[in-house]
Each structure stands twice: as C-alpha cells, then as structure tokens.
Amino acid sequence: MKYRLEIMRQKDSTSEPYLQCIDYETDDCNTAVSTALSQINNNGNYKDINGNIVSHISWECSCLQKKCGACAMVINSKPRLACDTKLSECNINGVVKIEPLKKFPVVSDLTVDRSIMFENLKAINAWLSSEYRSDDKTNNTAYISSRCLQCGCCLEVCPNFYAGSEFFGTSVLAPMSRVITLSENEDLKAASKLYKKNYYSGCGKSLACKDVCPAKIDVDDLLVNSNAAAVWRIGFGKKKR
Amino acid sequence: MESVNIIGAGLAGLSAAITLAQNGIKCNLFSLQPSERAQSVLAEGGINGALNTMGEDDCTENHYNDTMKGGVYLADPNAVDSLTQNAPDIIRMLQSIGVPFNTKDNEIVLRNFGGQKKKRTAYARSSTGKIIMNAMIDECRKYEKKGLVNRCSHHELIKLLIKNKKCFGVRIKDTYTGVINDYYGTVIAACGGMNGFFPEMITGTTQNSGEAAALMFSQGVEFSNLEMLQFHPTTIGIPNKRCLVTEAARGEGGRLFIERNGEKWYFMEEKYPELKNLMPRDVVSREMFFVRRMEDCSGEVYLDMTGLSEDVWQNKLSDLREEIIHYLGKDPKVLPIPVHEGIHYFMGGINTDERHSTNIKYLYAAGECTSQYHGANRLGGNSMLGAIYGGKRAALSVIEDNGFNEHPVFDMEICDDTPARYSVIIKIRDILLSSMGIVRNEQTLANAHSELSNFAAGEKLSEREKRRVSLAIAMITSAEQRKESRGAHYREDYPETDDKYKKIIVSAFKDGEVLTEFRQIPQRRVQK
Numbered sequence A: 001m002k003y004r005l006e007i008m009r010q011k012d013s014t015s016e017p018y019l020q021c022i023d024y025e026t027d028d029c030n031t032a033v034s035t036a037l038s039q040i041n042n043n044g045n046y047k048d049i050n051g052n053i054v055s056h057i058s059w060e061c062s063c064l065q066k067k068c069g070a071c072a073m074v075i076n077s078k079p080r081l082a083c084d085t086k087l088s089e090c091n092i093n094g095v096v097k098i099e100p101l102k103k104f105p106v107v108s109d110l111t112v113d114r115s116i117m118f119e120n121l122k123a124i125n126a127w128l129s130s131e132y133r134s135d136d137k138t139n140n141t142a143y144i145s146s147r148c149l150q151c152g153c154c155l156e157v158c159p160n161f162y163a164g165s166e167f168f169g170t171s172v173l174a175p176m177s178r179v180i181t182l183s184e185n186e187d188l189k190a191a192s193k194l195y196k197k198n199y200y201s202g203c204g205k206s207l208a209c210k211d212v213c214p215a216k217i218d219v220d221d222l223l224v225n226s227n228a229a230a231v232w233r234i235g236f237g238k239k240k241r
Numbered sequence B: 001m002e003s004v005n006i007i008g009a010g011l012a013g014l015s016a017a018i019t020l021a022q023n024g025i026k027c028n029l030f031s032l033q034p035s036e037r038a039q040s041v042l043a044e045g046g047i048n049g050a051l052n053t054m055g056e057d058d059c060t061e062n063h064y065n066d067t068m069k070g071g072v073y074l075a076d077p078n079a080v081d082s083l084t085q086n087a088p089d090i091i092r093m094l095q096s097i098g099v100p101f102n103t104k105d106n107e108i109v110l111r112n113f114g115g116q117k118k119k120r121t122a123y124a125r126s127s128t129g130k131i132i133m134n135a136m137i138d139e140c141r142k143y144e145k146k147g148l149v150n151r152c153s154h155h156e157l158i159k160l161l162i163k164n165k166k167c168f169g170v171r172i173k174d175t176y177t178g179v180i181n182d183y184y185g186t187v188i189a190a191c192g193g194m195n196g197f198f199p200e201m202i203t204g205t206t207q208n209s210g211e212a213a214a215l216m217f218s219q220g221v222e223f224s225n226l227e228m229l230q231f232h233p234t235t236i237g238i239p240n241k242r243c244l245v246t247e248a249a250r251g252e253g254g255r256l257f258i259e260r261n262g263e264k265w266y267f268m269e270e271k272y273p274e275l276k277n278l279m280p281r282d283v284v285s286r287e288m289f290f291v292r293r294m295e296d297c298s299g300e301v302y303l304d305m306t307g308l309s310e311d312v313w314q315n316k317l318s319d320l321r322e323e324i325i326h327y328l329g330k331d332p333k334v335l336p337i338p339v340h341e342g343i344h345y346f347m348g349g350i351n352t353d354e355r356h357s358t359n360i361k362y363l364y365a366a367g368e369c370t371s372q373y374h375g376a377n378r379l380g381g382n383s384m385l386g387a388i389y390g391g392k393r394a395a396l397s398v399i400e401d402n403g404f405n406e407h408p409v410f411d412m413e414i415c416d417d418t419p420a421r422y423s424v425i426i427k428i429r430d431i432l433l434s435s436m437g438i439v440r441n442e443q444t445l446a447n448a449h450s451e452l453s454n455f456a457a458g459e460k461l462s463e464r465e466k467r468r469v470s471l472a473i474a475m476i477t478s479a480e481q482r483k484e485s486r487g488a489h490y491r492e493d494y495p496e497t498d499d500k501y502k503k504i505i506v507s508a509f510k511d512g513e514v515l516t517e518f519r520q521i522p523q524r525r526v527q528k
C-alpha cells in the first residue's frame, strides 16, 4: 500500500514552516507512523514528490510502545502517539498529514518544547507535602492517576488551554488527583486551593480531552473524585483509618 | 560544594537527586528527555525486597543468597549485602511517598519472580515502573521548587571534564538550542543501559543510545562484565523493537511449552522441578534456544496463561493483557502466545565499587549503567531496586567525599560531533549479534573481532562511530576471554562453569587500544 505523507517541516524555531510530501510504501498493515518516520530517517535516501532528498526529520521517541508520551504529534488533525497510530487506520484516502502539536513552540519539524507542562506541575505543587501511604481504598485512584504520560494530547484539543494561561488542563488533573486522593487536613486544603484555581474553575467539562488521551485515563472518574475531595470536601478526602 | 551533576533522570538519577536535596545539596539533573520518558517507566513486574508479608519466613539473607546465586557469584558481595538489607526500607520509602503498590488488608502483597524461592516482589499491577517513577518525579519536583534540583531535560552529555584521572564536571549540549556549556562539580552517571548498540532488538527505549557509555569508555572510564547481556525469555516482536511480556506472567502461573511429537511439552517444569518456569532468565532463555533446535520439537515456544484466574487478569496483569491483545490480536486469557528471547538488560557497565565510585575520582555511577549488583545474570525485580538504592548510595558517597575546592579550566575546543550513521550502528550491531547471542564460541567471536577491526580500519569513521567500535570490541574481547560458561555467558566450547574464572573482566581504553584484565571479586565481610 502506498501512502502520501504530508509532513510539516520547520528547520528551527525561527524559520518558516513548509509542507513536504513523501510517498511511502509498505505492505505491513501494522506499520505505525513512528516506523515510517524512522525508516525515512535511517534510510537517508528518500525523496519527496518533487525529487528532493528528504533531510533528517526531527521528532522525539523513546519507548515505541505508547508508554512514554514522547512521540505525540498531530496526525490527520488529531493529537496522537506516532508509535500507536497505524498508517492503515489513520489515513484519509491514502493521505496522512503529520504536524507538530500546536499549543507548544516548535523546536524543529515535529519536535516541540513542552516545558510549560512541567512548569505548570511545579506551579500547582504537584507533590505530596507529607508522607502518605495509599491503601486498599485509595489504591485505584492513585494508580489510575499515576498513568498519565505527560504527552500533551489533551491540551491540544482543550478549548480553554493555551501556554501561559492560568488554566493548566488535564495534564495536571491526573497527577493532582493522586495528591488530592492521598493528602489530608492542611495538605489537602492547600492542594485543593491550587486545584480549584488552576484546574477546576477553568474547565468547561466538555471532555474533549478524554477522547484523545492515549493512556485512556478516565478523566470523568478523576474529575468526580477530585472535585468531591477538593471542592465539595466529601468522599475519600476524609479517610477512615 | 559545587552543584553535583547527575547524568540521567531515570530511577537512579532521581533517587540521587532526591538524596542530595534531602541533605541540602544542589544538583543539576541532565537527561535527553524528561523523566516521564525514561526507560524506568517501562518496568512492569515489580521490585524486590524481603518484606516478609506473605508468611513465608523470608529474610534479607535469603534475598542476598538468591541474588548472588542468580548472578553466579560475579556480583560484589558487599554491595549486594547492602542492597538486599536496604531493600525493605526502599520499598517502605516508596510506599510513604504514595506509590500505590498492590495491597491486601492495607499491607503490601508480594509476587513470585524468577530465581527466587520466596514471594519477594512488590508491584503495582503490571506497570510498576511507571507508577514508581510518577511518585519519584513528584517527590523530586518538591525539591525543584525549593531550588535544590535544577532539572534540565533535552540536555546531552558531550564530554566529561577529566584531567589526571579526576573528573571536574561535564560538558553539556542543549539539544533544542545547540548551546554547549560546561558545568563544574562532582558527577554521577545514571545514564541507563547500552540499548543503542542493539537497535530494534531490545525491549528498552531508543533514548538510551549507548553514546554516553561509549563516550565515557573512550575517556578512560573502566567498564566491567561487558560480556554479560541479558536475553529475556518472553518477548514479542512489534514494529521497531521487542515488547516485553513481564516475568510476572510466569510468576502468576504462566507456563512455557513447545510442541514435541504433536504434544505440548512443558519443558521447564520437567527439567527444573523446583523453580520450573521461574528459573533465572539466562537458564530459561537457553532452554528455549535448545528445545527449538531439537528434532522432535516444532515451531515456537509458547507462553500459556490460559489457566490464570479472573482476579489475576483484573488486578495484577490488566495492562499486560491489553498490550498483548493490542499487538498480537490474541487474548492471552484464551490462547497461548508465541514468545522469543529478546535483549533486555546490560549486567555489565561502568566498573563501580560498593560505594559507587569509579576509577576516576569525583565520578560516581548508579543504575543500569553500572555493574556491581547483578553479576552474570540479573534477577527480575532487582534492577529497579539497584537503581533506586544505587542512586541513593552514590549520592551519600558524594556527600561523604565532599568534592573538590579548585578545578582546572577546560578549553571549549571544537570537536567532531556528527551523529553516528545508522548504517554504521547497524553494522556494529550485526557483528555483535553474530557472536554475542545466547550461545557463543571461540570461532564466531574471533571472526566478529576481526570483522569489526577490519571494518574500523577500512572506513572513515566519525568520533562517535569510533567510540562505538571501541566499546563493541571490548564487549567481544570480554566474551573471548571468559573461556567458561557462567550466567548469561554460555560458551558451547566451554560449557562448564570454572572457578578459575570467578573474577570480573575489566575493560579500559588506553592510548587508542582496548585492554582487558581479570580482577578479583572482594570477599564478603564478616556479618555482625
């Protein structure tokens, strides 16, 4: 099967972006976008449809099995993990358009600088202020919220998030859910305050973020739990020991 | 004290950073990508420690014995001693920073893992690494906000600042801007395994390119046990890599079989009635290799998990099941799945003593990039432990030794920094694979050695490529030197373990040449 890859290229953070089209052939219906990108780079002799050699395409990857969030990019208009997106499934009439995530500054080609996500986690104090053990009751929420990849897909589709806004988006909801679930008393109060300011009050609850989350984090569930504990102060916030 | 420079932000790097911060010492935490993307997040099955919560009368001495035996007595006994004695505290520490280990009646439950007679592996379903990393990252963030940890992802180690066998700092490149800077201060290397020597054949991340190891080797840092590559018995092929089927699958009751004369033959159970499918990884991988070669056996080896209970699938291996269905289109609850050995772990690495010092003063190392804990074969669940405990131990040694007061200034000379070509990386990989597989012999090793030397002599190689060749030659030379079989190193021409070789092989790069020598392993100190 032949695919037309339309890749948004950009030499560095200050240069103009342009679209480069490459015809890519594979018989394997499991070939992922990550495989195509690696192959084009490793081969070094691919030409675009105008006959120009394709220079090294910059993109990030690490685990290649949808467990690290490195390879998030926009594929046919949807934020996805390149290693978890098969060409055979994502193409539209054979065309696969590959762009960098748009809510972050481009470093080069498909590599973006997601530092703001980590800065936001720092700003919202995403850590346990005292020692807290999870137990039979809190384990499940703590587990689910620990699975967030910090990939940024949720931010891409969120109508209310932009870099620099006071609203931090679902990539802080997951880590904060663990903190809120496990914390007590003054620690819980402090965490709740920041949670309300930087997440709860800005979220429109459309759940667009849930649909795109590659880790399939149950945003509903975390929202209900965290709101109950942080905003309404009920439920597992008051643990019985 | 100047800020300490940590290279690598996986479990070992984070653990070192947290320990330094707890002692009020600042550090720079450099990594190619954020911690969330480090290989440590891939760990699945669990972390070992003799917590003795399962009523099996376990103790740290048992853990010590299993670890030494699993590594066929090549590990440093004093290092393993502190590792195993501290393991229960490490797991309790993790619990206290909110790691949701599987619990029953609010007490941590432990599972069986390979090479261990007692249940000793704490876990969070089948994503233990990810869940532990999440808590460690949050903990580290606390110190980041206090200004004690300076987290620098997208930063690559370009050079160690070494003079007269002392390391005064690191030269680091910001890969986003290309800007290069020197950072003076003691260094802890925590840069993970040498995955990048085996692209597409490994279960780990592409991020651990092996560049850091090759660089340090070329700068005179000694490495040991480089012949010891761990092949994990149960992996499946997915695009561009091998995907691990965690040992927990067998720990929870999965069974290996091959078809022999038309019937299922559970060969591990027949051959090893005590530990059965849970023999150490080197043994299982080798047996799989051998049974596939038998004339009356046919096809692949299969992992049969159809007998596992609903509870196991739901609460202990949920992520694994989803993963297998995703990649193989087969539900392991219903059908056995074909499995194959894959390169999984590097027991060898930077030669460190029990304090995590290297042969270069002010350079320490921890985590998978080092070699002291696992000897000739690592037990599952011991490496996260080794990374977390090792990072902590290295940081404590740094504090004890208290760094240096003055340092020479290093010139910013222009050096060849072109990336290694993929074709060269693959050439080196293929030569290594041709000789360093599960079964090895004199002839193929000698052939590989000369092929690699000829290749290096006949090509115009960049600096990065040359360094790779040197480290690869050290791997092959170590395998040639060890004329016995031990752990992961199996020589069909010397199938027995020979006490004469109960020594580590240390490799060093001096004046353009790779040198290797055998060194004694320290004696275990008398227990109080």
Ligand SMILES: Cc1cc2nc3c(=O)[nH]c(=O)nc-3n(C[C@H](O)[C@H](O)[C@H](O)COP(=O)(O)OP(=O)(O)OC[C@H]3O[C@@H](n4cnc5c(N)ncnc54)[C@H](O)[C@@H]3O)c2cc1C
Pocket (backbone or CB within 6 Å): B007, B008, B009, B010, B011, B012, B013, B030, B031, B032, B033, B034, B035, B038, B039, B040, B041, B042, B043, B044, B045, B046, B047, B048, B128, B129, B155, B156, B157, B190, B191, B192, B193, B203, B204, B205, B207, B208, B209, B210, B211, B212, B244, B344, B366, B367, B368, B369, B380, B381, B382, B383, B384, B385, B387
């Ligand atoms: C699939 C899989 C499952 C596993 N399951 C288990 C398990 O169940 N139990 C267990 O105990 N172990 C398990 N392991 C092994 C264990 O995960 C690792 O050995 C351990 O996490 C290594 O931690 P580390 O901190 O040493 O290195 P890593 O987590 O690999 O981190 C290395 C760091 O070094 C950085 N780095 C590398 N090169 C450079 C450079 N040139 N410049 C700057 N930075 C650099 C990287 O960016 C990264 O931050 C598993 C491994 C895999 C692959």
Ligand code: SF4
Pocket (backbone or CB within 6 Å): A157, A158, A159, A160, A161, A169, A170, A202, A203, A204, A205, A206, A207, A208, A209, A210
């Ligand atoms: S629910 Fe809507 S507003 Fe809230 S984080 Fe998700 S996408 Fe954004």
Ligand code: SF4
Pocket (backbone or CB within 6 Å): A069, A147, A148, A149, A150, A151, A152, A153, A154, A155, A170, A171, A174, A212, A213, A214, A215, A216, A217
């Ligand atoms: S919540 Fe999901 S989409 Fe958002 S960063 Fe985490 S894993 Fe990615």
Ligand code: FES
Pocket (backbone or CB within 6 Å): A060, A061, A062, A063, A064, A065, A066, A067, A068, A069, A070, A071, A072, A081, A082, A083, A084
């Ligand atoms: S490379 Fe890790 S999620 Fe794609």
